[in-house]
Amino acid sequence: YSAVSNGSFCVFAPLLATISYTASFSDEIKSGLIRDILIRENKISYLLKKMMANSICGGLTLSAPLIILTIVSIVVGVPYSVEDIPAGNSTIFENTVFENFQFVWGGLLVSLICVFLTFLSGMVWSNVGLCLSAFVQNKYIAVGFPLVLYYGLSVVLYGTDFYGFSPMSLMFPLIINNVSLFTNILFQCFELFVVDLIFIIKGRRTLKNV
Numbered sequence: 001y002s003a004v005s006n007g008s009f010c011v012f013a014p015l016l017a018t019i020s021y022t023a024s025f026s027d028e029i030k031s032g033l034i035r036d037i038l039i040r041e042n043k044i045s046y047l048l049k050k051m052m053a054n055s056i057c058g059g060l061t062l063s064a065p066l067i068i069l070t071i072v073s074i075v076v077g078v079p080y081s082v083e084d085i086p087a088g089n090s091t092i093f094e095n096t097v098f099e100n101f102q103f104v105w106g107g108l109l110v111s112l113i114c115v116f117l118t119f120l121s122g123m124v125w126s127n128v129g130l131c132l133s134a135f136v137q138n139k140y141i142a143v144g145f146p147l148v149l150y151y152g153l154s155v156v157l158y159g160t161d162f163y164g165f166s167p168m169s170l171m172f173p174l175i176i177n178n179v180s181l182f183t184n185i186l187f188q189c190f191e192l193f194v195v196d197l198i199f200i201i202k203g204r205r206t207l208k209n210v
Contacts, residue, residue: 014129017146018126020061020126022057022126022130025050026137046207050203055127059118063116066115078106080107098110098113113181118172127192128145129143130142131195131199154167164179170188
């Protein structure tokens with residue numbers, strides 16, 4: 001909780017998600033390597049594989065710090081239990097989506113859910129960059145613009161009734177009265193589906209002249 005809420009990790013998260021692999025699509029087109037690739041496989045297969053590889057890279061790159069932190073916490077930390085909370089005091093997860101199961105497995109369940117949500121967000125934002133590269137073959141736009149969009153949406157939604165749907169809140173639902181975990185996961189999966197669908201459609205058109 002402290003690592004996420006007090007650090008700048010969530011602010012620069014999309015940059016971590018896109019920096020590893022997202023620019024590969026535009027690089028392959030601009031370098032001409034795409035012609036050699038398409039000799040061996042059809043365009044739809046190439047786009048699907050590119051999308052899947054980018055999703056895995058983006059998700060793992062973004063969730064890796066939390067995975068390492070969780071492992072270290074298991075090895076050297078102590079379980080988080082209700083006995084640790086002084087009588088009359090509130091917990092750090094009170095009135096959040098984690099309130100009802102914050103003590104499950106000594107707090108490990110919360111960590112695992114955060115890792116999953118971070119992985120899912122990494123998939124979404126890495127594919128936002130991939131989708132943009134189908135429109136503009138510029139690796140700097142593919143890597144950098146998702147960060148601008150991510151931060152801009154969070155700022156615009158801040159203080160509104162829809163802040164629970166802001167990218168930062170979906171990745172780390174630690175604010176009070178956030179959307180439910182089911183709604184969170186469903187919404188991010190919908191975002192991922194829409195972005196991937198646009199990439200496949202536009203990517204196919206982009207490769208027509210290759």
